[in-house]
Amino acid sequence: MNESEGSCQYVFDPDKPQTWGGKDGDKCHIDEDVLNEDGVWSCPHDQAEDAELCVFHLPPDEKPKGIDLNKELVNEVNSVTAPDPEQESTESDKGLNEKIAQRDKAGRFPERQFIGGRFSELSLSGEQLGNGPDADIYLSHIQVDGDISLTGGTVSAHVRFQGAHVDGSVSVSEAIFEKEAYFDGLIATGIYGKNSRFERHAIFSEMTCEGTLNFTEAVFEHTTLFSGSEIGGITRFTRAKFESGVGFGRTVFQNQAIFHKTVFETEAPP
Numbered sequence: 001m002n003e004s005e006g007s008c009q010y011v012f013d014p015d016k017p018q019t020w021g022g023k024d025g026d027k028c029h030i031d032e033d034v035l036n037e038d039g040v041w042s043c044p045h046d047q048a049e050d051a052e053l054c055v056f057h058l059p060p061d062e063k064p065k066g067i068d069l070n071k072e073l074v075n076e077v078n079s080v081t082a083p084d085p086e087q088e089s090t091e092s093d094k095g096l097n098e099k100i101a102q103r104d105k106a107g108r109f110p111e112r113q114f115i116g117g118r119f120s121e122l123s124l125s126g127e128q129l130g131n132g133p134d135a136d137i138y139l140s141h142i143q144v145d146g147d148i149s150l151t152g153g154t155v156s157a158h159v160r161f162q163g164a165h166v167d168g169s170v171s172v173s174e175a176i177f178e179k180e181a182y183f184d185g186l187i188a189t190g191i192y193g194k195n196s197r198f199e200r201h202a203i204f205s206e207m208t209c210e211g212t213l214n215f216t217e218a219v220f221e222h223t224t225l226f227s228g229s230e231i232g233g234i235t236r237f238t239r240a241k242f243e244s245g246v247g248f249g250r251t252v253f254q255n256q257a258i259f260h261k262t263v264f265e266t267e268a269p270p
Contacts, residue, residue: 008043008054012116012141015039020116020141021165027206029163029185030140034113044110045076060120060145070123076111077129077137077157112157113138121146121168130157130179139164148188150175161186169211172196183207184225190233193218204229215240226251237262 013019014028014035022028035041045054048064055063055072063069112130115138122144130137136158147168148161158179161170169190170183180200190211195218202224211233218240228250235257245266 008045008047008057009052010043010054010057010116012041012043013039020163021143022141022163027163027185028141029206030115031136031138031160031162034115034138041113041115043115044113056114056117056119059118069119073114073122074124074127074129076114078131079111080109080132080135109133109135112136114142115140117142119144119146122148124153125149125151125171127153129153129155130159134158134179136160141165144168147171154178155181158182164188177202190214198222198224209233212236219243220246223247230254231257234258239263241265 011019012030014030017023017026017028020028030041043054043057045056047053048055048058051058051062055067055069112135117139119142122142127150134157137155138160140160141163142161142165144164144166145168148164148166148170150172152174154176156178158181159177160182162182163185164183164187166186166188168188169192170186170188171192173192173194173196175193175196177196177198177200180203181198182203184203184205184207186204186207188207188209191209191213193215196215197219199221201222202220204224204226206228207226208229209231212235213231213233214236216236216238218237220240220242222244224242224244224246227247230252232254234255235253238258238260239262240259241263243265246264
């Protein structure tokens with residue numbers, strides 16, 4: 001990133017929907033532990049050159065020319081790595097140890113927080129995200145003008161897309177989520193997760209999928225929730241496997257819901 005004069009001036013306030021692209025009456029989906037003593041979240045990233053906001057919060061048409069925002073995000077997410085406990089500390093580890101000391105009071109790494117970010121698209125296909133210390137990746141309430149793609153990627157940290165508003169579709173096909181994945185409150189035109197694998201809890205509660213939702217041959221190893229969601233297009237869970245229960249309470253299917261050869265290994269959660 002370019003050198004800047006200070007931190008991004010973006011502030012996320014759950015009580016002010018205009019700060020996260022919402023409208024009065026909209027529900028805010030945010031982990032309260034990430035908020036400060038004033039009940040808000042302040043962006044930790046550096047300001048972009050000649051701007052008060054960072055590259056992640058600038059509107060798409062105001063972002064610096066020639067910047068690869070996808071690469072910037074991956075670099076920030078993966079900028080913190082855990083030291084090898086069996087390896088003796090050396091002078092070269094000093095910067096790493098300083099990074100580890102930058103955990104916030106809740107034990108999270110601010111570098112992995114992009115709450116309320118603005119993107120024309122988010123193309124992370126094939127990426128490895130979140131190795132190292134156990135710290136959540138916050139993409140809560142981001143606004144994306146196009147598509148989000150994690151196709152073929154691996155996410156090794158808890159990831160939060162809570163309340164994200166995506167004008168295009170979200171693809172997690174053939175992706176692996178090694179930790180919890182939160183998509184509650186997500187709004188998208190389509191969601192595609194063919195052959196994806198969720199190794200921990202997967203939460204899709206209260207989301208809105210305006211078109212197709214397709215999790216053909218997906219594997220959900222822990223409790224999965226689609227409760228209270230609304231799906232406008234055809235829903236497909238063909239040959240999907242739910243190994244630890246799935247909840248569809250209050251889910252609205254406005255079109256066909258296909259569960260052909262779906263495997264349910266335990267009872268649905270209450």
